[in-house]
Amino acid sequence: METKKTNITEVAELAGVSITTVSRVINKATSVSEANRRKVEEAIRKLKFVPSPYAQALASGKNNTVALIIPRYEGLFYSYYALELIRGIGTLCDVLKLDLLLHLTAGRDIFNCKSAGGIIFADIIGNRSQLEWALREGIPTVVINSFVDDLEVSCIAIDNMGGAKEAVKYLISLGHTKIAHIAGDTISQAAVLRLEGYEKALAEHGISENQEYIVKTDYSRGQARQATEKLLGLKDPPTAIFVASDSMALEAMAVIMEKGRKVPQDISIIGFDDNPSSLYGPVAITTVRQPLIKMAEEGLKELYSLTKGKKEIRKTLLPTELIIRDSCK
Numbered sequence: 001m002e003t004k005k006t007n008i009t010e011v012a013e014l015a016g017v018s019i020t021t022v023s024r025v026i027n028k029a030t031s032v033s034e035a036n037r038r039k040v041e042e043a044i045r046k047l048k049f050v051p052s053p054y055a056q057a058l059a060s061g062k063n064n065t066v067a068l069i070i071p072r073y074e075g076l077f078y079s080y081y082a083l084e085l086i087r088g089i090g091t092l093c094d095v096l097k098l099d100l101l102l103h104l105t106a107g108r109d110i111f112n113c114k115s116a117g118g119i120i121f122a123d124i125i126g127n128r129s130q131l132e133w134a135l136r137e138g139i140p141t142v143v144i145n146s147f148v149d150d151l152e153v154s155c156i157a158i159d160n161m162g163g164a165k166e167a168v169k170y171l172i173s174l175g176h177t178k179i180a181h182i183a184g185d186t187i188s189q190a191a192v193l194r195l196e197g198y199e200k201a202l203a204e205h206g207i208s209e210n211q212e213y214i215v216k217t218d219y220s221r222g223q224a225r226q227a228t229e230k231l232l233g234l235k236d237p238p239t240a241i242f243v244a245s246d247s248m249a250l251e252a253m254a255v256i257m258e259k260g261r262k263v264p265q266d267i268s269i270i271g272f273d274d275n276p277s278s279l280y281g282p283v284a285i286t287t288v289r290q291p292l293i294k295m296a297e298e299g300l301k302e303l304y305s306l307t308k309g310k311k312e313i314r315k316t317l318l319p320t321e322l323i324i325r326d327s328c329k
Contacts, residue, residue: 063117088296163320164197224248264329
């Protein structure tokens, strides 16, 4: 049978004092008389009351809790991107003696993070109103993986467009002109910018854009499979595919091989992420490395500075790097 947890109100009633007095005793304030202190301590002993460390932090004004807000999507905890962000932020929180509160949001839900010392938004997908709320409340706030240029908020993002352009230009340098793109979910800024980078690279080299070569997905491997099958079934199929993530690139490569074709002899592939799994497929995948851990750490460092009184906001775009392996010819 579950035991009912004692709360601070019961302690105050038994001691015959106010809740504020109990809170002051718990937080070792000097403004409490010795008689009241003894009554509160006796009530705590009798009720076996255990103060919440979180409540103590709030009452003392020393809040070491960081809220990490991640838009919820299918396969979140199988996502290299999400796990790297959590790893980077979580590890640095441990170093800085901060507590990490993870909140998955559908964008429409209402959450109360007034109790957090600061908030990191990992991307803004359908939850801009939550970001605007945090800014109105004056809560120290940082956005990562999305460049927000129309709000006074610090943001640390990846140069997705630049990385995509570099990838497609590399394929063009190898002689490819029939280059397809398996895009991610364009509800996200990253997917939109990778698509724009692809389009700009083609335009800068005078290559006409073929709409049949652009297939939008939700970043899942299932839709990557469907996209690849569609591209291979075209009357004039591409000779190269730029894929918006490494996990989708691996699935695309599997489909190509199932169809009796070879990578890179028949079709070249480039991914995006530098997911370690891209090294261990049948062919090591050429990819665009994005500094996820650095982005996570820089975001937390910026938030930490804001909680310590820093006033100036920071907007940073981190560069990517093309990692050439064996999947392009």
